[in-house]
Amino acid sequence: MRALTVVPGRTGTLDVTEVADRTAGADELLVDGVAVGVCGTDHEIVQGEHGTPPPGHERLVLGHESLGRVREAPAGCGFEPGDLVVGVVRRPDPVPCGACAHGEWDMCRNGLFTEHGIKEVDGFAAEQWTIAADRAVRLDPALGDLGVLLEPTSIVAKAWDQVDRIGRRAWFDPRTVLVTGAGPIGLLAALIGIQRGLDVHVLDQVSDGPKPDLVRALGATYHQQDLPTVADRIEPDVIVECTGAPSVVVDTFTSTRPYGITVLTGVSSAGRHVPVDAGAANRSVVLENDVIVGSVNANLAHYRTGADVLAQADHNWLAGLVTRRVPLHRATEAFDPQGDDIKVVVDIG
Numbered sequence: 290m291r292a293l294t295v296v297p298g299r300t301g302t303l304d305v306t307e308v309a310d311r312t313a314g315a316d317e318l319l320v321d322g323v324a325v326g327v328c329g330t331d332h333e334i335v336q337g338e339h340g341t342p343p344p345g346h347e348r349l350v351l352g353h354e355s356l357g358r359v360r361e362a363p364a365g366c367g368f369e370p371g372d373l374v375v376g377v378v379r380r381p382d383p384v385p386c387g388a389c390a391h392g393e394w395d396m397c398r399n400g401l402f403t404e405h406g407i408k409e410v411d412g413f414a415a416e417q418w419t420i421a422a423d424r425a426v427r428l429d430p431a432l433g434d435l436g437v438l439l440e441p442t443s444i445v446a447k448a449w450d451q452v453d454r455i456g457r458r459a460w461f462d463p464r465t466v467l468v469t470g471a472g473p474i475g476l477l478a479a480l481i482g483i484q485r486g487l488d489v490h491v492l493d494q495v496s497d498g499p500k501p502d503l504v505r506a507l508g509a510t511y512h513q514q515d516l517p518t519v520a521d522r523i524e525p526d527v528i529v530e531c532t533g534a535p536s537v538v539v540d541t542f543t544s545t546r547p548y549g550i551t552v553l554t555g556v557s558s559a560g561r562h563v564p565v566d567a568g569a570a571n572r573s574v575v576l577e578n579d580v581i582v583g584s585v586n587a588n589l590a591h592y593r594t595g596a597d598v599l600a601q602a603d604h605n606w607l608a609g610l611v612t613r614r615v616p617l618h619r620a621t622e623a624f625d626p627q628g629d630d631i632k633v634v635v636d637i638g
Contacts, residue, residue: 292415293325293620293635294348297340303621308350308415317419318368319361320376322637324437324614325414326354327623328473329556330407335624341408352414353378353406356428356437358638366422373428375439375596376413376420379404379586395447395586404586414620414635426592429600435607437634438477442595443587445478448529448552449485450591455550455580463526463550464488469516469541470531471500473610473632474554478529479509480606481598490523492516498629503609520544531555535563542570547577552584 290310296302313319331351334340342349355376362368381389382401389397406412428436456463466482468475471493482489489509493500496513504511512519517540520528524546530538533555541551574581587595599607612631615623620635 290416291617292350292411293352293617294350295335295340296347297334297342297349298337300335300337302348303335303351303624305618305620306348308348308411311415311417311419313361313419316363316366316423317421318359318363318366318374318425320357320374320418320420321360322413322416322418323356323358323373324434324637325352325356325412325635326437326440326473327633327635328354328441332624334407343409343411349406350411350413350415351406352412352635353404354437354440355405355413355418356434356439357413357418360417363422368422368425368427373430373432373436374420374425375428375436375592376405376418377424377426377587377589377592378407378440379588380410380424392590393588395588395591414617414637416617416637424589426589426596428596432599432604434634434636435599435604435611438473438599438607438610438632439592439595440587441473441632442477442598443591444554444585445474445481445529446594446598447587447591448478448554448584449481450594451552451582451584452527452550455582459548461548465523465525466490466527466529467492467520467523467525467544468529468531469493469537470555471495471504471511472531475529475531476500476503476507476610476631477598478531478554479504479507480602482529483507483509484598484601488523490519490525492519499609499612499631503606503631506606506609516540516544525549528552529554533558539563539565539570542579542581543573545577545579547579549577549579551579551581553581554584556585
């Protein structure tokens with residue numbers, strides 16, 4: 290069968306290649322691939338920055354933002370042929386650590402986890418794939434191919450879960466949220482904020498293209514000014530940082546109201562330096578009881594929350610996030626950036 294593969298650590302190796310057909314184990318689903326989303330992590334793997342193939346293999350099947358349709362399912366597993374499903378990316382480590390043992394493998398403490406399409410396990414950019422039945426999530430069939438947005442939605446579902454858990458340390462009644470970045474993660478974070486009935490503001494650099502319109506269509510407010518200026522005006526209770534831009538990240542540290550929560554979801558490149566008044570930042574965080582928390586990946590509960598978020602969303606709005614689709618045989622074109630790209634999807638089936 291065909292799959293989009295790469296040799297991790299080597300640039301110029303991305304290609305659609307033939308790989309062995311998949312056979313499901315006793316507790317696994319055999320799934321026909323429908324689509325995969327392309328994100329920054331995929332670009333980094335293609336550029337040779339990281340990624341690890343399965344043991345004994347040179348090439349890694351890419352794709353961790355999955356969507357597929359069940360072909361075969363074990364009896365009594367809760368899935369049926371024809372179900373629209375997504376596979377959870379991270380798999381618990383074999384030891385396991387305490388977090389993995391409690392089903393929270395997104396919080397793995399010893400680093401021995403594996404990840405589909407990223408670390409030691411093939412991904413989902415293939416005509417067929419397999420997944421353990423207890424690590425798959427069924428989607429509302431009405432979502433159709435928009436179900437490919439579940440994995441990025443699970444990331445921000447986890448971010449909002451962190452806000453809820455931290456907020457319960459004392460009385461917390463957030464009203465205003467600022468999302469930095471209007472990429473897929475930022476827009477989906479804003480969607481959840483709107484669904485929660487919050488006053489949502491989104492900060493990004495672009496003045497035209499689909500992003501401002503998508504923000505306004507949600508009922509949120511779009512901003513282009515610098516973060517301190519916007520924060521001084523709206524006084525956010527919560528910031529969800531989705532850019533990874535070092536200067537923006539640093540500005541979030543002191544931009545919430547007292548007893549605010551900042552969740553960092555964007556990943557910054559190493560080696561970028563920005564001036565920081567560490568004393569002022571520390572003083573602000575301590576004296577205002579602020580919290581800054583990093584959040585990455587997601588567990589099964591977050592995927593299920595994400596599935597509910599997508600099911601409740603306006604499907605026409607969700608469709609606006611997918612700005613480009615390419616078929617599997619031309620999948621390498623998905624990695625050629627275009628100016629208005631938000632989410633690029635490889636159609637497989």
